[in-house]
């Protein structure tokens with residue numbers, strides 16, 4: 001019997017607002033789609049949090065023995081500066097400002113995204129399709145929606161007719177908005193727009209002459225609307241109906257609402273069984289966001305080079321920090337939070353690494369099987385990683401009791417204890433076993449500090465050839481020295 005047949009997961013479904021029993025469309029298989037990044041800038045820690053929540057979900061479902069097809073796209077066209085179909089394409093704007101090709105922007109930030117996710121020990125998705133690789137599929141969907149009478153063309157652009165759609169299917173079903181409120185709350189059109197009604201959204205936009213990201217279509221040389229790519233790619237790789245659709249809470253409206261409307265209009269049924277939304281990482285009381293400048297980059301966490309933190313933290317400590325909050329709770333990023341997580345994470349690793357020193361006795365005075373089930377129960381309850389972590393600390397308590405002799409454990413339970421601790425910590429939470437002793441960033445810091453001191457001595461002796469050599473050779477290996485009032489510090493790239 002597969003593990004998933006023994007463990008009953010409940011998933012909070014954003015569309016019903018309730019935790020529901022998780023039942024897949026096809027027994028043993030899970031289709032999961034998560035909206036990926038718009039690759040026009042470096043991913044910040046907030047973006048990482050959302051993707052990490054779904055990495056954890058992916059890991060747990062795989063652990064339970066499901067065959068998971070996990071599709072996470074790359075948005076490399078169509079996402080305008082303003083989510084309401086106006087403004088410049090984010091990637092085209094960056095390309096214009098930097099005087100490079102849009103695809104150079106895409107390449108640069110896709111590579112950055114992958115590097116960062118690797119550092120955080122993410123599993124790669126099963127498929128990572130791009131919007132620009134699916135223009136034909138998007139055009140086909142638009143044609144179908146026009147044929148169904150739910151979209152209209154004006155001056156080379158095509159818009160989804162929200163009011164017409166709403167006559168038969170509820171628009172706003174996910175974000176709990178109704179069209180009357182939307183009409184009430186949206187600005188009247190200023191005469192500049194081709195839309196019939198302000199709540200309509202673009203499926204295809206005719207490119208202005210200066211817009212460089214453009215493709216031919218039956219309506220104009222232009223580009224697809226942002227919401228459409230996810231409908232095209234999820235349908236192509238997961239089918240018209242699939243199990244899980246995820247993304248950050250801020251994507252509920254309009255992005256996911258429009259995805260539902262497009263899929264319903266095109267295929268005639270609700271595309272997704274479970275909508276999952278990850279909550280936001282905040283800093284200084286506000287959402288972490290690129291646009292406001294209120295963000296921290298993962299590499300700044302790893303180097304310690306940011307005003308909001310007092311030291312560098314390893315990727316696993318940052319990962320542990322984020323998984324200590326439930327994915328549906330807001331998480332406040334603070335240096336104190338990271339310091340506490342570092343302590344906690346080291347305590348967890350110390351516990352795990354000392355299991356091999358434990359001696360088995362004749363019988364167990366601790367019920368390891370019941371404790372193991374509590375770990376599963378936590379994850380089964382809408383992927384409750386903080387409760388799981390609390391249970392893992394319970395495991396550390398057992399390890400210490402056995403070590404001190406206040407508890408005993410049988411050989412088979414000892415094996416179960418070790419297996420449970422490692423499987424949940426490393427396979428499911430995706431943490432890595434880097435103890436302080438072999439933490440490479442600590443070692444690097446020690447070595448560079450030594451070179452900084454030697455350079456200072458060389459300067460004091462007016463041996464500038466040597467001091468420059470130390471600085472330049474460190475720079476060549478990606479370590480930049482910065483001389484400041486407080487002394488010399490370094491950053492790595």
Ligand code: AMP
Pocket residue numbers: 035036037038039045046047048049050247248249250251278279280281282287288289
């Ligand atoms: P984007 O590249 O802007 O499309 O965002 C990529 C993902 O990051 C989306 O799922 C967003 O919902 C998510 N996201 C953006 N800001 C935050 C944040 N502060 N906390 C958590 N997730 C975020």
Ligand code: ZN
Pocket residue numbers: 034035036230255
């Ligand atoms: Zn999407």
